[in-house]
Amino acid sequence: MIKTLIGNKDFIESLRGKKATFMLAMSNTKTADIEGITQAGIPGLIHLTPTLDSEFICSGEVRSLEDIAKTPKGVPTPALITRAVHLLSSFGRIELLNLGMEVAPKVKYFKQHSFDIKPSHRIDTNAQIAAETLFQRGVEFGEAYICKDEYIILGESVPSGTTTAKATALALGYQAQNYFSSSFKEVPHSIREETITKSLENITQNDTIYDKLGKVSDNMLIFNAGFIYGLNNRVEIVLAGGTQMACVLLVLNSILKERQTTFDTSNIALCTTRWIAKDKHSNIKALLEMLDFPIQAYYASFDFSLTTHPALKLYDEGEAKEGVGAGAALIYASLHGITKEAITRQIESFLIS
Numbered sequence: 001m002i003k004t005l006i007g008n009k010d011f012i013e014s015l016r017g018k019k020a021t022f023m024l025a026m027s028n029t030k031t032a033d034i035e036g037i038t039q040a041g042i043p044g045l046i047h048l049t050p051t052l053d054s055e056f057i058c059s060g061e062v063r064s065l066e067d068i069a070k071t072p073k074g075v076p077t078p079a080l081i082t083r084a085v086h087l088l089s090s091f092g093r094i095e096l097l098n099l100g101m102e103v104a105p106k107v108k109y110f111k112q113h114s115f116d117i118k119p120s121h122r123i124d125t126n127a128q129i130a131a132e133t134l135f136q137r138g139v140e141f142g143e144a145y146i147c148k149d150e151y152i153i154l155g156e157s158v159p160s161g162t163t164t165a166k167a168t169a170l171a172l173g174y175q176a177q178n179y180f181s182s183s184f185k186e187v188p189h190s191i192r193e194e195t196i197t198k199s200l201e202n203i204t205q206n207d208t209i210y211d212k213l214g215k216v217s218d219n220m221l222i223f224n225a226g227f228i229y230g231l232n233n234r235v236e237i238v239l240a241g242g243t244q245m246a247c248v249l250l251v252l253n254s255i256l257k258e259r260q261t262t263f264d265t266s267n268i269a270l271c272t273t274r275w276i277a278k279d280k281h282s283n284i285k286a287l288l289e290m291l292d293f294p295i296q297a298y299y300a301s302f303d304f305s306l307t308t309h310p311a312l313k314l315y316d317e318g319e320a321k322e323g324v325g326a327g328a329a330l331i332y333a334s335l336h337g338i339t340k341e342a343i344t345r346q347i348e349s350f351l352i353s
Contacts, residue, residue, distance in 0.1 A: 142230020
């Protein structure tokens with residue numbers, strides 16, 4: 001169930017049977033308020049998506065709304081996948097990173113790291129992020145963080161995050177125009193491209209890398225780049241996500257180049273889903289090949305061929321692809337001997353109950 005995207009399989013095989021801390025990085029960007037730009041949640045309540053995702057992963061319930069976050073077409077959040085894996089072969093612990101949320105999750109007994117970060121603004125009018133300060137907060141968190149399990153799985157939940165990720169990569173000079181995925185089966189090019197074009201018009205020739213990030217990026221991308229840098233290869237970390245997590249690495253890559261410094265990435269890998277790896281509208285492999293440092297990357301070959309549930313079938317049709325650490329969770333399940341059928345049945349149980 002584990003396929004290699006880049007590198008070899010030694011890194012991921014070294015994690016077989018090991019317990020991980022599952023860490024979910026969550027933030028809101030006002031970019032998600034642009035009508036029609038995302039379907040990662042409930043229209044009018046998109047800002048609640050990371051709140052509901054984290055509540056469900058931790059408790060199996062949503063507490064800030066009556067039901068789990070679904071797209072307008074009824075596709076349930078990938079948080080169901082991650083929760084199912086946790087029930088079948090539990091993570092060592094779950095920790096939450098509040099990187100600027102409108103509504104904090106209503107959970108107790110789970111470690112919630114808060115950094116007094118506000119949600120970022122719309123990128124088409126200036127995201128207004130103090131990027132250098134935010135990156136440094138991530139560095140300091142990484143330097144101080146002590147992993148109580150054997151490695152870290154770092155997931156994300158950021159509605160409109162693929163839009164801000166694409167704008168970020170383009171602002172930093174990467175030729176990545178057609179490489180970023182979307183929560184939609186058919187990417188809403190006109191809305192997304194208009195938003196990104198407007199955001200890039202705010203970039204000036206004299207802008208520093210942090211000026212650029214502050215205008216067009218999102219909190220998750222910048223903070224996590226700093227977090228990885230601060231960890232300094234002390235602990236193995238799996239970036240759990242698709243093109244957004246690839247962009248985290250692009251941000252780090254650009255900052256390393258500006259600082260003219262090298263960085264050991266031997267303890268870093270990216271894990272994603274088959275739906276991202278095979279997505280005809282994006283190219284995560286090409287994004288990772290833009291990095292100046294080596295990286296290992298894998299995807300879970302899992303699909304919903306064993307289900308008859310219509311909402312889950314939409315995943316295989318391209319209506320949802322990744323998020324909330326789903327790909328890495330599926331790989332974690334495989335490393336712990338959990339079958340595709342067991343995962344499918346557990347996910348189905350959430351929708352039947």
